[in-house]
Amino acid sequence: MSEKLLQKIDSPTDLRKLELSQLPQVAKELREFIIGIISQKEGHLGASLGVVELTIALHYVFDTPEDLLVWDVGHQAYGHKILTGRRNVFHTNRDLGGISGFPKREESQYDVFGVGHSSTSVSAVLGMALASNLKGNTERNHIAVIGDASIASGMAFEALNHAGVTDANILIILNDNAIGIDPSVGALKEYLTSFKEGHLHEENNIFKALNFDYSGPIDGHNLEELISELNRLKTVKGPKFLHVLTTKGKGLQLAEENQVKYHAPGKFDPETGKIYPKEEGDLPPKFQDVFGHTLVELARLNESIIGVTPAMPSGSSMKFMMEAYPDRAFDVGIAEQHAVTLAAGMATQGMVVFCNIYSTFLQRAYDQVIHDVALQRLPVILCIDRAGIVGEDGATHHGVFDLAYLSCIPNLIIAAPINEIELRNLMYTAQLGLELPIAIRYPRGRGNIRDWQQPFCKQEIGKAFCLKEGNQIAVLSTGTIGNNVIKALENSGRNDIAHYHFPFVKPLDSLMLHQIGRQFKKIVTIEEGTVNGGFGSLVSAFLLENNYSISVHKFGIPDVFIEHGTVQQLHEICKIDVVSLQKYFESV
Structure with a gap:
C-alpha cells in the first residue's frame, strides 16, 4: 500500500x-x-x-x-x-x-x-x-x-x-x-x-x-x-x-x-454515494414548497401570473411552476438585478409577476427594488425565501437585513406570515390586483402545519391580530418567530401577557398600535431580523411619534454579523429561541 x-x-x-x-x-x-x-x-x-x-x-x-x-x-x-x-x-x-x-x-x-x-x-x-x-x-x-x-x-x-x-x-x-x-x-x-x-x-x-x-x-x-x-x-x-x-x-x-x-446532498454513504433519508413520516412542508405549489395553483386560476427566479428554481421551488407552465416561468441565471427589473418590465404590461429571491441575494438588487419597482408603483410580488437565520451557511447567507432595508422604501408593502396558510393567503391576496408592490418574507425549512392546503382567503392589508389576551405586557411579533413566542408564553404560564401578530411590517396596523399604546405600559417586540431598523424600531418610532410613554424591549438579531451554526444554536445566541423567551417572560 x-x-x-x-x-x-x-x-x-x-x-x-x-x-x-x-x-x-x-x-x-x-x-x-x-x-x-x-x-x-x-x-x-x-x-x-x-x-x-x-x-x-x-x-x-x-x-x-x-x-x-x-x-x-x-x-x-x-x-x-x-x-x-x-x-x-x-x-x-x-x-x-x-x-x-x-x-x-x-x-x-x-x-x-x-x-x-x-x-x-x-x-x-x-x-x-x-x-x-x-x-x-x-x-x-x-x-x-x-x-x-x-x-x-x-x-x-x-x-x-x-x-x-x-x-x-x-x-x-x-x-x-x-x-x-x-x-x-x-x-x-x-x-x-x-x-x-x-x-x-x-x-x-x-x-x-x-x-x-x-x-x-x-x-x-x-x-x-x-x-x-x-x-x-x-x-x-x-x-x-x-x-x-x-x-x-x-x-x-x-x-x-x-x-x-x-x-449539497446532506448525509450519504461515502462508498456508494447513496443519500440517507433525512426524515420519515408525515411532516409539515418546507416553506419553499408551499410557495412553489401555491404558485402553480394560482397560475391555474390566473393566466397573467408569471414566475421569475435568479438561478434558484430548485431551492425556491419555482421548478414546480417551470414544470407546469414552462412558458410562464423564467430562470434568468445569477442575475438578481436583472430579475427584479425584468419583473418590473413585465408588470408594466399587466402581468402578475412573482419574483422569488433569497433574502441574502435580494440585497444585490436593492437599487432595482427602489428605482424600477417601488418608485414606479409597479405591483411586483417579491417572494423573499430564506428570510431570517438560515443556519450553517453563516453570515454571508442569513436573511436578517430585509425588514430593515426594505421598510424605508416608499410604496412598498412588507409582509411576514406566521405560518404556511398565511403565506398562501398573502400570495393569493397579492395577485388579486394590488396597486403597489409587495414583499413577502418567509424562512428556510419546514413549517408546522400538515393540512396546509386550505381554501384561499383574502387578507386585509395592514391588519394585525391578537393571538392571546393579557393586561400587563404586550408582546408584538412578526413572521414565523411568532411560533416561538406562542410556545414560550404557553410554557411560562403567564396569563397577563398579551401576544399580537403583525403580518404586515408596512403598513403597520396603526389602529391596533393605538389600542396597545393606550392599554399597556410595557411592550416587547420580537422579530427574526436586525433589531436596528427593523420591526421593533418601527413600533418604537410609532409610539414615540404618537406621544405614548411606554417601555419597549426589542428582541431580534443584534448589531453583529451572526456566524454559522444550527438555526437552534443561533436562535439561542440571539435569545429568540423558546427557552430564552420563556425565561424572559417568567422574569418580567
Whole structure:
C-alpha cells in the first residue's frame, strides 16, 4: 500500500515538495477526504469535488499566499481549505465555532477575500492587482477561479470590461461545469458549450474581444496539462483568461449523474454515494414548497401570473411552476438585478409577476427594488425565501437585513406570515390586483402545519391580530418567530401577557398600535431580523411619534454579523429561541 501523502501536507509549501508524478495520488486522497467528512457532516459537495485537480495545480504552481487566489463562488473551496493548513479542523466545517463553509479572511492568510455570494472575484482580484501595481509589486500573480455559473452575472462582466483596458497582472480561470446549483441557462452558456464541441471561435472570441489573453478550453482533471498551462501563464503579463472544463461531482458516480441533488446532498454513504433519508413520516412542508405549489395553483386560476427566479428554481421551488407552465416561468441565471427589473418590465404590461429571491441575494438588487419597482408603483410580488437565520451557511447567507432595508422604501408593502396558510393567503391576496408592490418574507425549512392546503382567503392589508389576551405586557411579533413566542408564553404560564401578530411590517396596523399604546405600559417586540431598523424600531418610532410613554424591549438579531451554526444554536445566541423567551417572560 502506497504511503499516504495528504496527511503530510500542512501548507502549499509541503505540496510543492512533491514530484509531479505524486499529484494524482494527492488528488485521489483529497477527494476521499472531502467525501468522508461531508458524507457525515453535510455541506457543499459537488463543486469542491469538481475542482480537486485545479486546486492542487494552483497551489503547486503559484506561490500562495504571496500570489493571491480568490475562489468564486466560495463553496468550491473545500480542497483549498484542506491544503492550506485546515485539514485537521475540516471536520468542524460549518459547525458553531468551527471553520466556515466559505473562504473567510479572518480564518486564514490563504483566504484573501471572503466569498459567499457569487461573481465578486474578478472585481476583487482586479482591485488587488491594481493596488499591487501602485505599490510597485508587478511580479505578484492575482488569480480568480470563477465557476458554478458565476461568470454570467452582470458584476463579473462589469469587472471583465474594466480589466481588459488595464495592465493588471490577473488570471481569470473559468471553471466551466455548465451548472450552478441548477443547470446554467442563457446565451453565454450556449456559447461556452460550443467551445466544448470544438467550435473555438477564433474570429469572435468574446474574451479576446475584451482584451484578455485567452487560452483553452483544457481538461480541468488533467493535472499535467493544468500545471503546464499555469506555468506558461505565469510568464505572461497583463489580463489572462484560462477556460477549464470540469465535471461537478467528479469522482463520485452518483454526484456526477445527479449534480443538482449532490450540490449539497446532506448525509450519504461515502462508498456508494447513496443519500440517507433525512426524515420519515408525515411532516409539515418546507416553506419553499408551499410557495412553489401555491404558485402553480394560482397560475391555474390566473393566466397573467408569471414566475421569475435568479438561478434558484430548485431551492425556491419555482421548478414546480417551470414544470407546469414552462412558458410562464423564467430562470434568468445569477442575475438578481436583472430579475427584479425584468419583473418590473413585465408588470408594466399587466402581468402578475412573482419574483422569488433569497433574502441574502435580494440585497444585490436593492437599487432595482427602489428605482424600477417601488418608485414606479409597479405591483411586483417579491417572494423573499430564506428570510431570517438560515443556519450553517453563516453570515454571508442569513436573511436578517430585509425588514430593515426594505421598510424605508416608499410604496412598498412588507409582509411576514406566521405560518404556511398565511403565506398562501398573502400570495393569493397579492395577485388579486394590488396597486403597489409587495414583499413577502418567509424562512428556510419546514413549517408546522400538515393540512396546509386550505381554501384561499383574502387578507386585509395592514391588519394585525391578537393571538392571546393579557393586561400587563404586550408582546408584538412578526413572521414565523411568532411560533416561538406562542410556545414560550404557553410554557411560562403567564396569563397577563398579551401576544399580537403583525403580518404586515408596512403598513403597520396603526389602529391596533393605538389600542396597545393606550392599554399597556410595557411592550416587547420580537422579530427574526436586525433589531436596528427593523420591526421593533418601527413600533418604537410609532409610539414615540404618537406621544405614548411606554417601555419597549426589542428582541431580534443584534448589531453583529451572526456566524454559522444550527438555526437552534443561533436562535439561542440571539435569545429568540423558546427557552430564552420563556425565561424572559417568567422574569418580567
